[in-house]
Amino acid sequence: MIPVADFWNSTVGKKTVVAVTGTILVGYLILHMVGNLNSLFGPGGAEPRVDWYSGWLREIAEPLFPYAGVLWLARVILLGSIVIHITGVLQLNSRNRAARPSRYPARRIGRSWESGTMLVSGLLVLAFIIFHILQFTTLSITVTPLEHGAVYFNLYNAFQEWYFVVIYLAALVLVGIHLRHGIWSLVQTLGLDSPARNRGIRYGATALTLVIVIGFALVPVLFWTGVLGAPETEAAIASLAGGTA
Numbered sequence: 537m538i539p540v541a542d543f544w545n546s547t548v549g550k551k552t553v554v555a556v557t558g559t560i561l562v563g564y565l566i567l568h569m570v571g572n573l574n575s576l577f578g579p580g581g582a583e584p585r586v587d588w589y590s591g592w593l594r595e596i597a598e599p600l601f602p603y604a605g606v607l608w609l610a611r612v613i614l615l616g617s618i619v620i621h622i623t624g625v626l627q628l629n630s631r632n633r634a635a636r637p638s639r640y641p642a643r644r645i646g647r648s649w650e651s652g653t654m655l656v657s658g659l660l661v662l663a664f665i666i667f668h669i670l671q672f673t674t675l676s677i678t679v680t681p682l683e684h685g686a687v688y689f690n691l692y693n694a695f696q697e698w699y700f701v702v703i704y705l706a707a708l709v710l711v712g713i714h715l716r717h718g719i720w721s722l723v724q725t726l727g728l729d730s731p732a733r734n735r736g737i738r739y740g741a742t743a744l745t746l747v748i749v750i751g752f753a754l755v756p757v758l759f760w761t762g763v764l765g766a767p768e769t770e771a772a773i774a775s776l777a778g779g780t781a
């Protein structure tokens with residue numbers, strides 16, 4: 537058997553792959569959160585800063601790469617990481633179940649409630665990601681007005697509705713629960729922990745989680761509370777006045 541397959545088939549190998557793909561996903565979350573903060577610059581006249589940022593994401597490395605080439609590369613890496621991460625977790629889970637004698641209860645001493653809910657929180661976050669892509673990337677959830685390339689307009693309209701604010705804040709709580717334990721676990725799997733450092737690592741995992749969750753949450757909260765005003769582009773004004781997308 538080739539070494540890559542051997543590595544994947546071993547429990548340590550699978551755990552390492554789950555940790556590495558988890559690290560890629562955390563990295564994506566940090567970049568996405570920072571990118572979203574461009575919304576805080578407001579409607580900004582002719583072109584809101586977050587719209588300019590979204591356009592720039594598609595133009596990276598042009599003309600070396602075609603339009604949106606780097607974005608598609610990132611999407612492929614992201615999707616691959618999600619699929620491999622989930623496959624690894626599900627396989628490790630069924631291995632654990634098979635190895636556990638049935639007369640012992642599933643709950644083990646020393647497990648935090650977060651570690652016990654990783655599978656559930658992970659699957660709920662996955663459901664959120666699917667909903668979220670349908671809403672803001674494919675623009676398929678047309679409950680509120682949406683336009684291609686008009687990120688500020690799309691966010692503004694969605695977060696005027698309390699139920700979208702609630703859905704996003706609830707999803708961020710789940711992301712936070714999953715992240716805090718996930719970051720701690722991946723540090724351990726990658727062998728970066730040590731008794732002297734563990735307290736600091738746990739605090740670090742909590743701090744990073746809080747930064748990510750609060751950074752994301754600012755966007756719906758500031759739109760909902762009216763701190764971030766209505767879009768000012770002509771197309772947006774016409775669309776809002778007509779009540780259509």
Ligand code: HEM
Pocket residue numbers: 565568572590593611661665668669672673687691704708711752753755756
């Ligand atoms: C309040 C929180 C969030 C807001 C306001 C937000 C906003 C957005 C927007 C506007 C887009 C489309 C960007 C564009 O077309 O240029 C997007 C895409 C995306 N978001 Fe979020 N997001 C949030 C949280 C999250 C979270 C927590 C995750 C992951 C767990 C996530 C994962 C994604 C993914 C995978 C895409 C698709 C990227 C692509 O291929 O174009 N987002 N988000």
